Structure formats: C-alpha cells, structure tokens
Amino acid sequence: MKRTGILLALFLVFSLKTLAQEKKITRTGKIVFEASIPAFEEIKAKNETVTCVLNTTTGEIASLVLMKGFRFKVALMEEHFNESYVESDKYPKATLKGTIQGFNANIIGTTPKEFKIKGVLEMHGKSKEINTTAMIKKVGDGFEIISNFDINTDDFNIEIPKVIVKKISKKVTIKTDFLLK
Numbered sequence: 001m002k003r004t005g006i007l008l009a010l011f012l013v014f015s016l017k018t019l020a021q022e023k024k025i026t027r028t029g030k031i032v033f034e035a036s037i038p039a040f041e042e043i044k045a046k047n048e049t050v051t052c053v054l055n056t057t058t059g060e061i062a063s064l065v066l067m068k069g070f071r072f073k074v075a076l077m078e079e080h081f082n083e084s085y086v087e088s089d090k091y092p093k094a095t096l097k098g099t100i101q102g103f104n105a106n107i108i109g110t111t112p113k114e115f116k117i118k119g120v121l122e123m124h125g126k127s128k129e130i131n132t133t134a135m136i137k138k139v140g141d142g143f144e145i146i147s148n149f150d151i152n153t154d155d156f157n158i159e160i161p162k163v164i165v166k167k168i169s170k171k172v173t174i175k176t177d178f179l180l181k
Contacts, residue, residue: 022055022056022057023053023054023055023056024053024054024056024142024143024180024181025051025052025053025054025180025181026050026051026052026178026179026180026181027049027050027051028048028049028050028179029048029049029050029051029052029063029176029177029178029179030046030047030048030050030176030177030178031046031047031050031065031070031174031175031176031177032044032045032046032047032174032175033045033070033172033173033174033175034172034173035153035168035169035170035171035172035173036169037166037167037168037169040166040167041074041167042073043077043167043168043169044072044073045070045071045072045077045078045081046070046071047065047066047069047070047071048069049066049069050063050064050065050069050176050178051063051064051065052064052145052176052178052180053180054100054143054145054180056103056105056143058099058103059099059100059101059102059103059104060097060098060099060100061096061097061098061099061100061117061119061145062095062096062097062098063095063096063176063178064093064094064095065093065094065095066092066093067081067082067086067088067091067092067093067094068082068088068092084161085153085158085159085160086123086124086158087124090125091123091124091125094121094122094123094124095121095122095123096119096120096121096122096130097119097120097122098117098118098119098120098130099117099118099119100115100116100117100134100136101115101116101117101118102115102116103115103136105143108136108137108138108143109137109138110137110138110139111137112135112136112137112144112146113135113136113137114133114134114135114136115133115134115136116131116132116133116134117130117131117132117133117134117147118130118131121151123156124156124157124158125156125157126155126156126157128151128155128156130149130151132147132148132149133147134146134147135147139179140181141181142179142180142181143179143180144177144178144179144180145176145177145178145180146175146176146177146178147175147176148173148174148175148176149173149174150171150172150173150174151171151172151174152170152171152172153170153172154170
C-alpha cells in the first residue's frame with residue numbers, strides 16, 4: 001500500500017509539472033519562401049498549413065511543414081519544386097526545433113517585442129543551425145510570432161540545374177507567421 005502511495009505521489013508531481021509547461025499551438029501557420037532573381041519569373045510559394053508549438057514555460061519552439069503544402073502561382077513550378085528540387089516524396093517535411101532566447105510570457109504585450117531564436121532546421125535530409133530574430137506579441141490568450149531568415153540551397157544539398165541556375169537564387173528568404181493559441 002505504501003508503494004502505491006509513493007507511485008501515486010510521483011505520478012501527480014510529474015502530471016503537475018507537465019500541466020505547468022503550458023503549450024500554445026497552431027496548425028494554420030504560414031511560411032512564404034522566395035528565391036527570385038530580378039528580371040526573371042518570380043519564384044515564390046506559400047504554405048498555410050504549418051504546425052508550430054511553443055512551450056511558454058521554457059521558450060522551446062518547434063515547427064513542422066509538409067513540403068507538398070507549398071502553393072505556387074504556376075502549377076509547373078510546384079511540380080518541379082516537389083519532384084526535382086526538394087524531392088518531397090523522399091523528404092516530405094522540414095522541421096525547426098529551437099529556443100526563443102530569454103522568452104518570458106509575462107513581459108510580452110500587444111506591442112511586438114524582438115527575441116532571438118536559436119535552433120536547427122532539418123530539410124532535405126540535412127541539418128543546419130539557424131540563428132534569427134522574431135517579433136512576438138500577445139494576441140488574445142495566445143502569441144503571434146513573425147520571423148524572417150535566409151537559407152542557402154547548398155546547405156541542404158538542393159541542386160539547381162545548370163540550365164536555370166541564373167534564374168533561381170541559391171539564397172532563399174523564408175518568412176514565417178504563426179498565431180499560437
């Protein structure tokens with residue numbers, strides 16, 4: 001009986017600890033990327049089904065994007081993106097796992113506040129450390145997190161065919177917008 005009481009007490013402690021780590025989430029986050037070169041056709045896509053989770057106690061943040069969720073203005077670009085560049089069947093998702101440095105939910109108001117995010121972006125079978133800034137503000141009982149950063153296609157072994165290498169930038173600008181509730 002004493003052993004059962006100890007196990008129950010441990011269960012309650014771990015349960016309360018888990019509840020204290022409040023999480024905010026979205027499954028409708030937005031990511032827009034652009035790899036355009038001036039004077040050539042726009043290379044830009046948007047995905048509005050991105051999942052992002054924020055642990056408001058620790059500042060840990062994680063996001064997941066399905067590569068086939070990106071939508072282009074031109075259907076043929078979308079097909080080439082999925083089949084030739086990111087190889088979506090082989091590498092169906094990209095993830096970012098990191099920490100918002102100095103995150104404190106109590107100091108965030110309705111005016112955006114700048115924070116640094118350090119994490120690891122995994123895409124196309126490769127991992128790369130990412131250091132960026134994010135603007136975070138309180139929206140209702142949740143948070144809006146907006147961030148912009150650049151990646152290089154070479155860091156993720158994404159090959160651009162020589163025929164069109166002058167029409168697509170190796171530097172890809174990524175903009176994220178998450179409303180976590």
